[in-house]
Amino acid sequence: MSIEIKMPALSPTMEEGTLAKWLVKEGDSVKSGDLMAEIETDKATMEFEAVDEGVIGKILVAEGTDNVKVGTAIAVLLEEGESAGAVSVPKAAEAPKEQPRAEAPKQEAPAAARPAEVPAAAAPASGDRVKASPLARRVAAEKGIELSALSGSGPNGRIVRADVEGSKAAGGPAAGSAAAAPAAPVPVARPAPAGAPAKPVAIPDIPHTAEKLSNVRKTIARRLTESKQTVPHIYLTVDIRLDKLLKLRADFNAALEPRGVKLSVNDLLIKALGVSLMQVPKCNVMFTPDQLISFQRADISVAVSTPSGLITPIIAEADTKGLAAISEQMKDLAARARDNKLKPEEYMGGTASLSNMGMFGIKQFEAVINPPQGMIMAIGAGEKRPWVIDDALGVATIMSATGSFDHRAIDGADGAQLMQAFKALVEAPLGMVA
Structure with a gap:
């Protein structure tokens, strides 16, 4: 099943960013840790790494696109045996319309809160198919680890190889969950930005240059x-x-x-x-x-x-x-x-x-x-x-x-x-x- 790669929150205060440059193209194979894109956040330009392995089936957001909301699907990753023709682009592009509403409150959290919240969202409901990469399934089978007991750190709570290997090293998923708890800092309330958009400014008829505001x-x-x-x-x-x-x-x-x-x-x-x-x-x-x-x-x-x-x-x-x-x-x-x-x-x-x-x-x-x-x-x-x-x-x-x-x-x-x-x-x- 193909995986939506979504605009990440690369800083705790990031709500949207500019997809400055793609470092991969459609058809490229990637694995966990490979650099995929350069993203201009609200603080700096940062490199975005892959968290899973597969083939870039479709790039949904062109490089240079501004104001891409966190959680918006920016590309589609294909698994083994899948073809690019199987990708439904409209469906991938429509998914973010509902996602940002569900994730928006998390973006207001302080620096360490976001990673600590991932395991809770990743737990599968009873009867659901466990989302895991093929490599994660193979490693889990070799080590005798039950995937349903793990929390995934990949896209949409997907279990990747690092989750399987990490649970073994830490003595099981329970230890990993407990270790994550102290990382959450004291919540800090931040004032909401002004609700009404600013009125356009009348620019005097004087020779000038205009430069777009960076994030x-x-x-x-x-x-x-x-x-x-x-x-x-x-x-x-x-x-x-x-x-x-x-x-x-x-x-x-x-x-x-x-x-x-x-x-x-x-x-x-x-x-x-x-x-x-x-x-x-x-x-x-x-x-x-x-x-x-x-x-x-x-x-x-x-x-x-x-x-x-x-x-x-x-x-x-x-x-x-x-x-x-x-x-x-x-x-x-x-x-x-x-x-x-x-x-x-x-x-x-x-x-x-x-x-x-x-x-x-x-x-x-x-x-x-x-x-x-x-x-x-x-x-x-x-x-x-x-x-x-x-x-x-x-x-x-x-x-x-x-x-x-x-x-x-x-x-x-x-x-x-x-x-x-x-x-x-x-x-x-x-x-x-x-």
Whole structure:
């Protein structure tokens, strides 16, 4: 029986995408893990892998097609012995009309919720034929595994070879189901997008060019609008002397030169924010409609500008990670972000954000919170300013840092304590590496 290959949800917030490029053509044989297409999601351009084996019988959605809803059939995969003539294209094309309604609520779930829900949907009803690939049936027969007891991870709950082999390794399907449960995160309610479509904008009769909005740009616009409309921001600014941090950076870079590591000021600020969040845990939080989530480590999302828009790759465990490791990881993440090669887990999540515009000479700014996080630190340029040093007027290198806080979750006094802790660590930087 032929299998519908459907538009996947390649990120937790993805509802539709652009089928940028097919990497296979009709008549090609594919197996699990083969790359089939490049899909532009709401965050990046990602490669879509096959989860079953067979022959591409029909491509239903042409490459370059925009706004393809998650769950829409995009191709048909033939099993052994089937011919392309047996494919009913109208039926395959009509199926998604009902599918998105059933699956739409799942697309609102947080990052790990979607995989955890697959087994529940895959369980066959009593008396139904078990959906499994020929290879999965052969492996199950060889191992003596009952297919009806397994949950399928393939299209439409279809059992594939990995499900059979995984159940054996894990000690049976029950163990696999139990292991999946802890992966589900705390649900986070997200505001619904505006119901009414925007009215067309009257474009002045002035020479101009027009560029179609990418999915990434649409997502940036939606999330920033959501943040400013639904999150009550409070802004707190401090001036910080950088001289000791710049001296320490120079000493570290001299010592790390044989290893080819060169720390940036931003690397040290990422570390400082991670440590300060652990010192003031009331700011390392996330607000939900009925819970306040407090995190036990600091994962810092760092704003990176790319040709397609802003993205925030994450430095996990920034509070405990070494400076050299932060520097190397940040360079790798930033390079892959600009090439649209980040994986969802590398930019989805984080407990707080840092945005540095100092390299552009920006003295001070107020950043928009990246929901559902509770705060973001905005870093301005370091500049020479008059400063009182040891009770005498002198000149020092000063930068302004502004914290934006979600006032629903973080009180002003707690935000002020975080800014004090951040300032103290930057001005006495040995404290963050001790």
